[in-house]
Amino acid sequence: MSSTELPGTRAPHAAIQQRGARAAGEELRPVVLPGLNLTVRTRPPARECLPPALYVHGLGGSSLNWSALMKSLEETVDGEALDLPGFGHSAPPDDGDYSISGHARAVIRHLDAAGRGPVHLFGNSLGGAVTTRVAAVRPDLVRTLTLVSPALPELRPQISALPTALLAVPGVTNLFARLTREWTAERRALEVLALCYGDPGRVDPDGFTAAVAEYERRLALPYFWDVIARSSRGVVDAYTLGGQHSLWRQAERVLAPTLLVYGGRDKLVSFRMAARASRAFRDSRLLTLPEAGHVSMMEYPDVVARAFRELMDDEKAAGTTTAATAAKRAGAESTRGTS
Numbered sequence: 001m002s003s004t005e006l007p008g009t010r011a012p013h014a015a016i017q018q019r020g021a022r023a024a025g026e027e028l029r030p031v032v033l034p035g036l037n038l039t040v041r042t043r044p045p046a047r048e049c050l051p052p053a054l055y056v057h058g059l060g061g062s063s064l065n066w067s068a069l070m071k072s073l074e075e076t077v078d079g080e081a082l083d084l085p086g087f088g089h090s091a092p093p094d095d096g097d098y099s100i101s102g103h104a105r106a107v108i109r110h111l112d113a114a115g116r117g118p119v120h121l122f123g124n125s126l127g128g129a130v131t132t133r134v135a136a137v138r139p140d141l142v143r144t145l146t147l148v149s150p151a152l153p154e155l156r157p158q159i160s161a162l163p164t165a166l167l168a169v170p171g172v173t174n175l176f177a178r179l180t181r182e183w184t185a186e187r188r189a190l191e192v193l194a195l196c197y198g199d200p201g202r203v204d205p206d207g208f209t210a211a212v213a214e215y216e217r218r219l220a221l222p223y224f225w226d227v228i229a230r231s232s233r234g235v236v237d238a239y240t241l242g243g244q245h246s247l248w249r250q251a252e253r254v255l256a257p258t259l260l261v262y263g264g265r266d267k268l269v270s271f272r273m274a275a276r277a278s279r280a281f282r283d284s285r286l287l288t289l290p291e292a293g294h295v296s297m298m299e300y301p302d303v304v305a306r307a308f309r310e311l312m313d314d315e316k317a318a319g320t321t322t323a324a325t326a327a328k329r330a331g332a333e334s335t336r337g338t339s
Contacts, residue, residue, distance in 0.1 A: 026067065028089060029080075033109055038082060039063070039089035040110075043070045045078040051143065051312075052116040053077035056107060058125025058151070058295075059231055060192070062088030064214055065124065068207075069297040072305035076312065077120055082110060084127070086227035088218075098230035100126075100238040100247070104133040108141065117141035120312065121256075124148040124297060125268065126235060129247055135258075136250035144315050145281075146259040146308055149269040149294050152247050152277060153239040173229040185215040198265030198293035207298075251280040257318075258284040259311045261304055263292030285311065 031038040041063035053073070055066040063081035070079045083090035084103050093102065107130060111117045121142045123131030128150025135142040180188070189211040193200045203211075218224050238247055258281040262274040271288075278286050287307045292299045 025071075031110060031113070033113055035094035036085060036106055036109065037091040038085065038106065038110060040083070041066070041070075041081040041088075043067075043074055043079060046075045050076065050078040051120060053079040053120040053122065054107070054111065054116070055079060055081035055122040056124070056127035056131050057081070057084065057087065058127050058149075059235065060087075060228060061124070061127075061295075062214065062218075064088070064210060065295060065298060066122070068301035069122075069304060072301045073308065076305070076309055082107065084130070084231075086223060086231070092223050092227060096230070098227065099234040100129050100133055102234065103130045103231075104137070107131070107134050108138055111138075111141050118143040120144045120146070120308075122146045122148070122297075123150060124295060125151050126231065128152070129235065129238060132247060132251055132254065135256050136253040139255045142254075142256045144259070144308075144311055145254060145256045146261070146304075146311070147277070148261040148297050148304070149263060149266055150260075150277070151235055151269060152251065152273065152280075154270055154273060173225045173232075177225050185212045185219065188215050188219075195267055196294045197299055198263055198289075198291050199299070202299055248276075248280055251277070252282065254281055255283070257311055257315045259287060259307055260284055261287045261289070261296050261307070263294060263296050263299070264288065264290035265292060266294045268294045 025043055027042050029040050029042055031040055055063065055070065057063060057065045063083045066079075066081040070081060073079060085091070085093040085106050086098065093106065095102070097105075103126070111119065118141055121131050121135060121144070123129070123146070125148070128147040129152060131142075131145060132147065132150060132152070135145045183191075189208060190200070192215075193203055193208070193211065197203065241247070243249065260274060260277050260281065262269070262271055262277075264271050274286055274288060278284055285307075287296075287304070289296050289300055289303065297304050
């Protein structure tokens with residue numbers, strides 16, 4: 001049993017799973033692995049034989065963060081969104097590991113067990129750091145990589161991001177929980193939207209209602225604040241790693257074609273990091289959205305979807321060219337061998 005899991009938390013996890021916020025057409029599916037009880041949000045593809053995709057959310061978020069983009073891409077990929085361990089409807093991991101590497105192992109184990117790889121892999125914020133590590137250490141599982149405001153190390157983080165970073169300090173989440181215990185779920189949702197959106201006015205009423213319901217559900221979980229604290233600590237720890245374990249060094253190792261998405265009004269990941277990321281990922285393209293905040297896939301899902309489809313089309317074309325070149329080379333060698 002994880003140190004973040006209290007007796008009896010596994011049973012409620014299974015019970016509340018079916019009551020989770022869902023967009024029309026979505027389903028929540030449990031995935032049971034040794035030491036991990038995960039949940040994935042699925043949306044039936046528009047037709048059969050579409051390539052698989054996996055979406056990984058950010059700190060404090062859940063698979064619900066990807067609903068808008070999943071719908072925008074339902075004609076393009078067979079997508080599913082993962083709740084990281086301890087987030088959304090996924091139970092805490094038995095080993096209590098909320099590091100970037102721990103979350104990356106959960107993603108890898110899910111992909112290996114599902115046999116869906118290589119996938120078009122998406123990550124936002126914390127999920128961007130996690131999927132960068134996955135793509136670096138298991139290139140066989142990743143066909144393309146799309147990163148929305150990835151949490152990659154910044155030497156000079158924005159002042160507006162410091163309160164979130166403080167959650168990694170022992171005792172701060174307990175203090176914050178006490179100071180905000182009178183806050184309603186509506187107020188909590190408004191605070192998060194103000195932090196994450198470039199323009200909170202873009203949130204539609206249904207989306208706000210779903211966010212409030214998700215907050216009410218998750219605040220009742222006995223491990224909610226502990227998961228936030230430990231995952232925040234995992235991000236901070238990853239920022240301090242050097243050498244081969246540095247996230248920037250691992251970004252340089254990513255082979256998959258990569259789409260980088262940055263918002264000009266992002267209060268958590270500095271817009272200036274877009275240039276460094278473009279240099280670090282060897283096969284990358286950059287989409288900048290001046291009016292977007294930290295969650296471009298929620299604010300401008302159709303724009304992000306269009307950029308991804310362009311990435312996917314180019315990846316297909318490159319694969320076709322490579323296959324044709326290989327076939328031509330094989331034919332030439334065969335001709336030389338018979339002459």
